[in-house]
Amino acid sequence: MRADRPYLTVLLWTLLSLLTLFPIYWLFVISVKPAVELFTTPSVLLDTVYWNNYVKVLNDSTLRRYMYNSIVISSGNALLVTTLAFMACYALSRFDLAGKENIFFWTITNRMAPAAVFLLPFFLLFTQVFVIGDWKLYDTKIGMILLYCTFNLPFAIWTLRPTIDAIPKELDEAATVDGASTWQVIREVIFPLARPGLAVTLILTWVFAWNEFLLAATLTSFNARTITTGLSEYVTTTGTEWGTMASIAIITLVPALIVFSVVQRQIVAGLTFGAVKE
Amino acid sequence: MRSNRVGWLLLAPTILILAVFGIVPFLYVLYVAFHQWNPFGANPNMIYNGADNFRRLVFDAEFLTSVWFTLKFAFFAVASEVALGYLLAQLFMKDSPGKGFFRTIHTLPLIVAPIVVGSVWRLMTTPSIGIIPYLLNDWFGYDLNIGRDATSAFVITVIMDIWHWTPLVTLTLLAALVSLPKEPFEQAQIDGANRWQIFWHVTLPMIRPAILATVFIRLMDALRTVDEVWMLTGGGPGAATRYVGLHIWKLVFPKTDYGYGSAISVIVLYLTLVMCWLLYVGLVARRDRKRPS
Numbered sequence: 001m002r003a004d005r006p007y008l009t010v011l012l013w014t015l016l017s018l019l020t021l022f023p024i025y026w027l028f029v030i031s032v033k034p035a036v037e038l039f040t041t042p043s044v045l046l047d048t049v050y051w052n053n054y055v056k057v058l059n060d061s062t063l064r065r066y067m068y069n070s071i072v073i074s075s076g077n078a079l080l081v082t083t084l085a086f087m088a089c090y091a092l093s094r095f096d097l098a099g100k101e102n103i104f105f106w107t108i109t110n111r112m113a114p115a116a117v118f119l120l121p122f123f124l125l126f127t128q129v130f131v132i133g134d135w136k137l138y139d140t141k142i143g144m145i146l147l148y149c150t151f152n153l154p155f156a157i158w159t160l161r162p163t164i165d166a167i168p169k170e171l172d173e174a175a176t177v178d179g180a181s182t183w184q185v186i187r188e189v190i191f192p193l194a195r196p197g198l199a200v201t202l203i204l205t206w207v208f209a210w211n212e213f214l215l216a217a218t219l220t221s222f223n224a225r226t227i228t229t230g231l232s233e234y235v236t237t238t239g240t241e242w243g244t245m246a247s248i249a250i251i252t253l254v255p256a257l258i259v260f261s262v263v264q265r266q267i268v269a270g271l272t273f274g275a276v277k278e
Numbered sequence: 279m280r281s282n283r284v285g286w287l288l289l290a291p292t293i294l295i296l297a298v299f300g301i302v303p304f305l306y307v308l309y310v311a312f313h314q315w316n317p318f319g320a321n322p323n324m325i326y327n328g329a330d331n332f333r334r335l336v337f338d339a340e341f342l343t344s345v346w347f348t349l350k351f352a353f354f355a356v357a358s359e360v361a362l363g364y365l366l367a368q369l370f371m372k373d374s375p376g377k378g379f380f381r382t383i384h385t386l387p388l389i390v391a392p393i394v395v396g397s398v399w400r401l402m403t404t405p406s407i408g409i410i411p412y413l414l415n416d417w418f419g420y421d422l423n424i425g426r427d428a429t430s431a432f433v434i435t436v437i438m439d440i441w442h443w444t445p446l447v448t449l450t451l452l453a454a455l456v457s458l459p460k461e462p463f464e465q466a467q468i469d470g471a472n473r474w475q476i477f478w479h480v481t482l483p484m485i486r487p488a489i490l491a492t493v494f495i496r497l498m499d500a501l502r503t504v505d506e507v508w509m510l511t512g513g514g515p516g517a518a519t520r521y522v523g524l525h526i527w528k529l530v531f532p533k534t535d536y537g538y539g540s541a542i543s544v545i546v547l548y549l550t551l552v553m554c555w556l557l558y559v560g561l562v563a564r565r566d567r568k569r570p571s
Contacts, residue, residue: 095285
């Protein structure tokens with residue numbers, strides 16, 4: 001589709017982008033203001049910039065550790081979830097399994113639970129059930145990667161299913177007639193066509209894992225503590241270090257932005273065009 | 279046809295993980311829901327009390343109000359997000375200079391953690407130090423006070439949710455739109471259909487499953503929102519933004535009333551499930567009836 005008036009579109013995008021960016025700009029403003037100035041009459045523009053919060057945060061080896069944990073946990077979880085969801089969606093879409101629509105609906109019910117009371121059974125599972133000798137699932141990265149499946153896997157299955165369903169069945173039937181195995185059909189036919197859906201699923205599950213707070217706060221202490229949880233340590237009932245919190249928040253945008261810009265390139269149109277005729 | 283064993287094999291890891299981390303904790307919460315249990319209270323033991331917790335919540339005005347507020351919040355937030363997200367996804371389908379750049383900017387709110395979102399919006403809206411009340415007063419003479427006015431607090435939580443989650447809708451619908459085959463659109467244009475007819479008769483039926491999935495996910499996430507609203511208003515003023523997730527949070531953490539908190543969670547889960555099930559059956563059944571024609 002070609003825009004009839006590209007300048008109008010660009011103008012519209014610029015306005016929308018300003019609205020979208022404002023709270024993030026404000027986060028930046030908070031991060032470069034000394035604490036006393038936060039509680040005076042606000043102004044939109046910055047007059048002086050203090051980088052002290054950033055210096056403090058970047059020199060903090062604990063926070064660097066949390067950042068590393070977050071990257072490992074989010075990437076591990078997003079890759080695991082997207083792979084499992086891709087397999088599950090292919091099964092749900094192409095096989096005639098008994099009760100598959102009920103299974104499909106059941107998966108999403110795992111995302112509906114209000115978190116607060118579920119922290120306790122998770123804590124018990126992690127400290128008393130999944131224990132081998134001295135080793136516990138508590139405070140491990142693999143524990144968090146598996147746990148985040150409870151809310152990410154249903155999400156991934158539900159966002160990916162429409163994409164897989166939309167790929168014409170004639171394509172895999174044709175490939176099967178040509179002698180392709182199930183694995184070849186998945187790899188050569190479905191995977192390339194499902195790319196936009198897979199990319200979006202990967203991005204969003206990564207983000208959900210990156211931003212998760214309650215579970216990480218309860219089930220990790222140091223070895224697997226994530227940056228979102230580390231950042232919340234500056235938000236307390238006795239007083240919040242807004243500047244420190246905001247500067248960590250700004251720094252955490254960087255890895256997320258990198259993941260976004262790399263994966264977003266996969267969301268391109270026209271892959272299915274003409275596929276059936278060939 | 280291929281053997282179904284392969285299908286079950288592909289589905290098995292998902293079922294296994296969700297059973298261990300989904301069903302087991304749920305059974306535990308269900309068990310606690312039938313007990314009086316306050317582990318840090320005068321009597322830390324679990325005492326079986328039958329359906330007392332459930333009887334209590336039917337007459338609990340605070341809980342019932344919070345359910346009503348949550349439904350209102352979820353309705354306004356999700357309806358706006360889906361409408362806006364669809365329009366933005368369509369806008370992204372057009373070629374325009376700098377499209378990739380704008381798309382990245384548009385998705386930025388998603389990568390801000392909910393507790394940070396709540397904090398920033400709180401600093402932006404707190405009367406006398408926040409930029410939004412300041413500008414509103416300066417430009418329009420409007421006095422925004424979310425610490426006092428229940429309606430403003432409600433509206434601000436909805437706007438914050440729209441700001442934070444519309445990009446999710448845009449991205450999922452964009453993925454659906456770019457995957458659509460081109461032939462039906464070209465055919466419709468040849469047949470002389472206008473934009474509205476193309477949307478109603480071509481686009482909508484094809485991306486309906488994607489819209490449905492997005493509505494579900496946003497709906498159930500909005501119904502259990504905690505972090506952002508907790509940071510923004512703390513549930514106030516009064517109980518105006520004390521949505522059900524926050525209500526449970528307050529029962530479980532300051533009051534450590536686990537028995538009652540669990541009962542409420544089970545009921546909230548049940549209500550969410552029934553609501554989504556009815557939507558699902560209603561909409562999917564309609565789609566299936568249409569199919570043969």
